[in-house]
Amino acid sequence: MSLNSIFQYFVPKDKKFFPLFEQAGTNLIDMAKLLKECVNSSDPETRTALYKKLEDLEHVGDNITHQIHLELGRNFITPFDREDIHALASSLDDVADFIHTASSRIELYKLEGATLPMIEITDLILEATEHIAKAMYELKDLKNIRNITDSCVRINSVENKADYIFDKAVADLFENEKDAISLIKQKEVLSAMEDATDKCEDVANVLESILVKNA
Template structure:
């Protein structure tokens, strides 16, 4: 038996990590689109239901993260560094947490009329999660490095746009909003939304690290 055959013998045949990462990516897109629907909806009851769906998907994301950690404990050989698998799972979980956090803050703080910047950043969250999912779907064979790199570049671009919108929106809040409580509420929601795009950039950074190590 050749060395390569011996190596293949120990590699998990079911390759469970990749389907789990793909599930996590798809889950993020669904969460982001529900947040987008929440921000654009004027129906209070509908928004409450959408928030509940986002919460359920956040729990689903937690379960996926838990499954990835279980697989790390069960498998001696992994597709790439164990530390990178852990970092990727954690960064994906962070994205889900902040999407849920944004929806939760809107509900808790009774932000019933989301601002235009909130809508714009939410649109960017959807775009960022789509690029994240696309990169994760390419991860299983690492042959399409250019596609993964392109997704990472696009995620970084989206995050930069979200930063600009956030900074401009907060500056305008301080300049024009006279009610301090309303200002704080809006800033907190905007911050959670912008943090979600930051966490997508963290995913891109982990993916780029994986590419460098496996080039």
């Protein structure tokens, strides 16, 4: 191994990890936007096309996560704890997985039309991913804690709103929906959407842990 290679091994790799986290955040916004289009579309062919695009972006997210894990194995020095980098990458990947799951259930169950609660939770998913992306951009400057903390607070608020909408929607389904199959389909789609907001909150929790350690 050359002297230059040894030197590069010990140089902090801020230029490696932070761009990948920013890419992951941007990818989540793109996925959330496609999910919103899918939910607001009543045309089956359009929904199928959107689902396929969303599935492609889910694979993009997987590749970003894989690249982060590779960089962890390659680099001795990291911008913050290795465990936190791994946890953050995994939590971002979970958000992508559940956004994809929500679109997958819409496609597989051939949902005829989205309900108002589905539309509302989808809007909240998009809002949460926007806050995540903002936090990922701010992450490269851990001195600017206020902005990241603000994003975390807003993500938690979004998740609380989604919980309320989900609980009320499920209660209304049991009260008013007479078709058992339709009830199950709607509940499963709503559940995946609400899970996506839960995973957004997990990202916020990891970020808060990073801030505490690096304050």
